[in-house]
Amino acid sequence: MTTHDPEPSSRRIKGRTIVISLLIFGLVMSGSLYVFQAINTYPFAETQQALAQKFPKSRPRVEGGRLKGKEINPLTFRVTLAVDFNPNENQSRIDALADQVLLVAREHLNLDAYEVAELHFYQPIPEQQILMRDLEIDLADWQKQH
Secondary structure (H helix, E strand, O other): OOOOOOOOOOOOOOHHHHHHHHHHHHHHHHHHHHHHHHHHHHHHHHHHHHHHHHOOOOOOEEEEEOOOOOOOOOOEEEEEEEOOOOOOOOHHHHHHHHHHHHHHHHHHOOHHHOOEEEEEEEEOOOOOOOEEEEEEEEHHHHHHHO
16 A cells, blocks of 8 residues: 655745744834824824924824714814823813914914814823823814904
């Protein structure tokens, strides 16, 4: 009785090849994430830089658009800003800061393209819970007042 079993393949992938492949894969994925982030934030880069100059140490983050897959949501302009005070304690200071943020944004963006502004102010306290305050402002009403 003869069988014609194939010989085991002697092809082996070397460990060095696997390690190099994983490094290349990691670099490609990191680069892809960087490009994706750069493309999504490019329209807001000038505004983000202006806010960083106006409010040092605020680490501004500026985004805009509609939530993906939800056409019923309004076009939203979003700003996240670090503050050096408790954002939940002083309403007048938060209102003044919100106006300043939107005035700077209006200089660098066409706010008419957005319906709502979401402003997120936070105070990062080392080794404690972050204090956060969120405002939602109707931009049409705000622009009538300013």
